[in-house]
Amino acid sequence: MSAAIGLEDVFVRFPVARDWRGRVTVQAHALNGVSIAVARGRTLGILGESGCGKSTLAQVLTGLLPPSSGRVTGDRDGRISIVLQDPNSSLDPRMPVWRIVTEPVFLHAPTRREALRAMAADLLECVGLRPDHVDRYPHEFSGGQRQRIAIARALSSKPDIIILDEPTSALDVSVQAQILNLLLALQAELGLAFVLISHNVAVIRHFCDEVAVMYLGQIVEQGSVDTVFADPAHPYTRTLLDAVPRIGTGRAHHALDETELPSNRTLPTGCFFQNRCPMAAAGCERPQILSGGAGGHLVRCHRA
Ligand SMILES: Nc1ncnc2c1ncn2[C@@H]1O[C@H](COP(=O)(O)OP(=O)(O)O)[C@@H](O)[C@H]1O
């Protein structure tokens, strides 16, 4: 299957501080050599903790952020949309829903109001909302409904690929599955490719075909969801999957709670996971490369 879009060895650095001449003295190394391929009609999961570079990757894929180095690949006529985590901040509260939903179309080619309202009614129906609600405003909808509006907006430009950046993280647990199921139904109907970004292991496991596990701006493990989840090879992936919900808070507890995530201002030399890795040994002080076994299962660890 040919890749609809991809990244080749992408680095992104953000300037954080400058000296009196304006030269950058400190930078955040958000992405450190990321390569991915998104296949048509499939879902690639990006799994990792907060701050590992997931949203930066999303911004590069959508073309909103140019990489510091590396390339975005793919056919230029393929269209790409994005759905963000928080529908409250991504929907303009002063706009009626028909304008929100059709804004990408309007910006591309100004269209008459009645045509846009009709288009919006169809799009609302596609995402399970009432078509006669086109004149309502965002505050008249629940959180889950607002995320459906954001999905309708993403569909309006008839994309081939939708980037979903933590699309259900701000929603009640009961609503999360409804939104994810809606996305799967739309994918089956429209043949969409998804990049589903999440810190939630269960979400990735249930809704993705492939997964890339990220740590400190690098992919540490990559492969089919079936392979990676049945047989995780990188110590970081294992730690994530071993997490046991803590009684009372429901929050996952794992070994990572006792050690610190290194700063991305000064990257570690050698394996980025070294200071937290239960398997660290001689050889881990050298940089690790993402290398492969059978079936495209890639791991960045010489001891895996
Ligand atoms: N505009 C920015 N300026 C400076 N640092 C940034 C900027 N955007 C992201 N970063 C840094 O890049 C790293 C990755 O951030 P992000 O991609 O948002 O991670 P995630 O989505 O996985 O939580 C973080 O250390 C973050 O502070």
Ligand code: SF4
């Ligand atoms: S290279 Fe060493 S420190 Fe890094 S994940 Fe593998 S065993 Fe752990």
Ligand SMILES: [Mg+2]
């Ligand atoms: Mg993010």
